[in-house]
Amino acid sequence: MSRIIGSEFFVLFLCLIAFAAFAPFTPGFVSTGNFENLLTACLPLLVLATGQTMVLITGGIDLSVTAIIGLSSVVGALVMGGEQGWLGGSPMAMPVAVAGMLATGALVGLFNGACIAWLRMPAFMVTLTTTMFFSGLAVWLAKKVVNAESIYHLPPAFLALGAQAWMALALAVFATFVAHVLLARTLLGRWLYAVGHNPRASLISGVPVAGVTVGAYVLSGIFAAMAAILLTARLETGSPNHGKALLLDVIGAAVIGGTSLFGGKGKVLWTVYGVLFLSLISNGLNLLNLSDFLITIIKGVVILVAALLDVWRTRFVRGS
Amino acid sequence: MRASNSRPLLRLLDFAPVALFVAVLLVFGAMSDKFLTADNFTQILVQSSSTAVVAVGMTFVLLTAGVDLSVGAIMFVGAGIAGKMALAGQPLSLCVLTMLGVGLLGGAVNAVLVTRFKLVAFIATLATLYIGRGMGRWITQTRAMNLPDSFLALGSAKGLGVPLPLLIAGAVVLIAQWVLSMTPFGRQLYALGNNPDAARKAGLPTTRLLTAVYLVCGVCAGLGGLLALSQLGSVSPKFGELYEFDAITAAVLGGTSLFGGRGRVFPGTVLGAVLLKSIFNGLVMVQADPYLYPLITSSIIFGAVLIDSLRSHLMVRLGRRKIRVEAGAN
């Protein structure tokens, strides 16, 4: 018993429980189709939460991910968009656009990181304001450049990412895996944890604290851009609105997984479980045909319960 | 040497928030002759009243290094119930009490989660945010409710020539500032925010203090909701949305630290709230391009936060102990 509660697979067990709970009562829950939905649906969240995990580990927080999604989605579409796109039609369109999107994410991340690491501004406020700014910028861009709210007619090569479930899956899993290796097996990974534990001690021990912090936000930005790629391809549209609703889920998923908001504690694997759990719940509730306000309430309760379980089990483990 | 001549710079930065505020006013004033008028200013103040009140409550929580993301949801639930009651013909006074009661209740829930169950404030209130939003939509059935004019009357009523919302907000601010600076409770809050462990060792009633701040925050949310209602005259399903961020922003603009132990309600938080509203008001006045609103607003907020962090940065540097008095002007 205590082994299960103590083990880091705990949340995965919760997932199985939730799964078992839904299966009998939820029409269409247990079916290949639904599983594909579930999987494809949770991919953007997965990538986002993974990026967020790296920031949380350094003791920071990145609220700007949703803005990054909107902005890079628009940027990408502006590059490869069919009608008025900068490279519309050309074979180079897709690679350049993807590069552009990732670059956008990296740049916004760089800005966040610079303000937080070098100007010592509180991460919460910095990313809150940049969220406002860049999502505004995304709308403004689309409006001024192509005089539209969103951009359609993206190259098929790009849309394949969304159409072919396995491609999206491959991309997301790859990204997650890279993040995992980075955290668990590389110098930067260890430095991220060290900074999260104690920046001053880290600095004195020769950790380039500022650099590492910036790195975390840049990575988070890039991962947000990847989520933007997934969403844009899936919805076949570049739009400033993509992913707006995801912010709280992202942090929720990471924390449910067991990542600490105070830094130094967290794993990509845990986040994967957290995301899986949240997605299972919302997918199941959806199929149960509950009214949307009930779904919202239950979501809140789930986050609460998960947090309580975490507190309870850390006590439990300490005790035994 | 750098340290010595950076003192005036520090003094400059101390005034920076106010300076920025004035600057914003002047710029808009220069661009629209209607902006810098008594009427418009009272109007801005009235518009700020609800945000200010909620932000006051938020300041209490931030002082203890906590945060309350659920204020907007609490407002919504309170407004929903009060609205239903009003439409059912209940007297205004009862509705008002209900809103405050809902606020108190919401605060209590958060308090229990944070103090008894030892949840991180961010997560606990994130969850209550979801739950509250959901309940609100359920209560209102996501229908917009148009309230009886008695609410609007409340908003447009005047006491000694001052709009009622302004009077209420003013009273809240004064009381809050008095509590923070003149009562044992207030001072103990600062202590708690500064060093929780030491606070416990010193035998401060930490649990009671924490509980209190979340209750205060909840009630302020309820009251803020009331002020908003009294001007809107209706409850839409978006009521109170993103208020939590406005409140936090206002507090931080006013120099409150997110890490506890530092901050004032007056002038700080109030200033922040008013600044937020004057930006929007000014943008409308000067007929700015609608697409630029978010860009300009966020830039100004960013500037304010930047200045504040530079200031505390400098403080730390000056805080370094001097060992020797340097002879002469070297």
Place this chain on the structure above:
Amino acid sequence: MRPRPLRTRTFLTAMTAVIVMAALTGCGKPDAPGAATQPPAAVGQVKTIGVAFETLQTEFWVAGFDKLKAECAAKGITMLEGVADGDASKQFDQVKNFINRKVDGIIIVPKDGKTVIPMIKAANAANIPVVLYNRPADATDARHTAVAPDNFAITRETVTYLVSLAKKTGRKQKAMILMGDLSDVNAIGRRDGFEAAVKEAGDAVEVVARIPTDWNQEKALAGVQSAMQANPDIGLIFTSSDFMFPSIKSVLSNLGKWKKHNEPGHILLGGFDGDATAYQLMADGYVDATGVQDVYWEAEQAIQVILDAKAGRPAPVRIDDKGFAITQANLKEMESRMWGAVVAKNKK
């Protein structure tokens, strides 16, 4: 809490675990206990319809939603619902869930005309008829039917009426528009309709305030207050949705400018939707005109299209809700066709 070496294996194990779960569910027979409750869709007969709304945030959407519910109930159809809170991706999931549950038809209120296209394609692939309710899709070869009003035309008609009143005053009137969320097609359609009508008016009307409300009553309130402060002589206000009238009322009554259309000092008021609030305000004589879209008709059409499709009768790509501008002039004869009027009367 440090990442220990050789975690990669654990990671892969877990990932496999996930995949295995996939496999398991995959093998789960479609007629597993859950699915069993679901009747197989018989040809020509409509058992279930999936309804995916982008939002329920205003009276207007709720009215449509309720009407659809009622229609389904009347026809003995199970209605599955989904509300996406303005998140296209979430809506896509909901639509996929419908498809996965083998519904006989899907009615979507899309976030916008573009993101909905992949959803339509998905439905096409599963061979399920799709109806876009109230918001059309951009040009696409994906098979669907859109039952939608012409935001532009209706708004233009409404504003033109207001302008004509403005001209009667003989003075050049200053005008203000409350715009919706600038990334919402309907909001844009209505704004363009407004601008067009104003342009035609020549110099009879001058727009002095364009306020972005993000469909938020409070922003609307603050906006109107500020604008009235800046231009006390504003004589015409148009709101892109009726649910923002309360904000306008609040400001104007504070300024003592909340006057009936036949009283002196009245400010010309126009809106869009034709909801209960608007009806009440028109009946009381405060609002001059509002663009009405025929919610009920749209709902009936939507359901009908699906029934037809199942019966093998193809429907046109576009069914226009002509809609109309209801004004103080034609209030009496038209109010029967104004959904808001019905709602208002039912409330009583």
Place this chain on the structure above:
Amino acid sequence: MDFTPNNAERPKTNQEPVVVFERIEKSFFGVKVLQGVSFGVGVGRIVGLVGENGAGKSTLMNLLGGNLQPDAGELRVNGHRYTPRNPKDARAAGIAFVHQELNLFSNLSIAENLFLTDFPLLGIGVPWIDRRALRSRAAELLRQVGLDHSPDTLVERLPAGERQLVEIAKALGAEARVILLDEPTTSLSSRECERLFALVTQLRDRGMALLYISHALGDVLRLCDDLVVLRDGERVGSGATKDFTHDRLVSMMVGRQLNQIYPERRAPIQTGSSESMASPDGGAVLQVDRISQPGIVRDLSFKLGAGEVLGISGLMGAGRSELARILFGLDPFASGEVRLSGELLTGSPRERIRRGLAFLTEDRRQEGLCMEASIADNLALVGLPANSRTPARFLDFTGIQSAVTRMREAVKLSAKATDGQAVRTLSGGNQQKVVLGKWLLMEPKVLLLDEPTRGIDVGAKFEIYQLIHQLADRGAGVLVISSEIEELMGICDRILVMRGGEITGEFRRDDFDRERILAAALHSSKA
């Protein structure tokens, strides 16, 4: 404050001490940490409580403070049974604590700190602070402890020593009859200590009972009237201070005959390495040449030889720690230059570490360790870059693991601790060993140590001294900053004395002299 009432209360007849511990038993998870400990603290006495870390001192304190309850035995205060459930009860019983790490609130004024739990109010039940009364009462307390600051001064403006005095003023304010001081001198300069001791003696003469816990045995022997020695949760000795000598005390604490407190400092020869021939006067590994930073240090110049252990003495605030921080690149300096084995030393701490510079700071908790992280992670932190391979700096875990194990043995870390254990759970001594191990891992050319043995028990101290010498014998230069002159005299080859940011004296091992060193530290150099 007038204490006669307290004395009056005290039953004159029975001579029972104010505080009595009687056969106290306490165990955690089945491990006995206190086994039938009994002793008392009499009126007008200073009782010194000494023992190694883990001997049970802190547990005793927590019992007295009401943070813990004894499994068996009883506590008595003024002859009455005393069963506190929380710090409040303790305060009510007139017991006050002065903790090692200060518990003041830097964002509040002195006065507010003094009366935080019982503010003077305008009226009973009126929650309105009477500022005037607050100020005057605070001023009175400050006078008693001899602090001449306005009560409104923010505590963040006070140096550590004065904060300590404020803590005591707090105790007086709470009308305490028993004051318990736990390692009160760890952050004080010797002058501040003298001031503190004077105050403590004065309080004793006023009829208060004081319990004094410290590792600084010299202080204990000078200050206390009676001593109680704990070892492994048992009282192994007690009695009037005069019956104890330093050595006897130590051997009681450690439980074995410690023939010396400082290891023999032998001239570095028999180590095989090439630098081994480097004598203290040999080639300098670190050259500091006229570095100045306005307001901090002026014209500092000195050499640190290969294989030399150089001590820096001086009062707190003489600029010793600041010097170290400047050398390590944490603080800027205006003019002058620093050379590491001949080449100019510049850049970030990271760069300097790469060049072979290491720095053990005075603040173990804040700057030395990641308290929540594991022992292994802390030990490995500095060595990580060396153990990572391009591309992408993948970590060589086997290399790291072996290095960690090597270091654990090198610093003799207690065998009980597992690699995965969080350092927070270790004793001060073991924590310090982890920090040291972290730096030894990189085989530094120059090691800067700032108060390396502060708050550490005798056994661990000795081992740390040995490590220092071993490093020097391997040809590294070691710079030791310490407030304990005896310590420096015990382990250094040479001692520099600093005052007001300047070097005011230099002593070679053969002419070490406590008095002259202190003199150089206090007023203009006589060296």
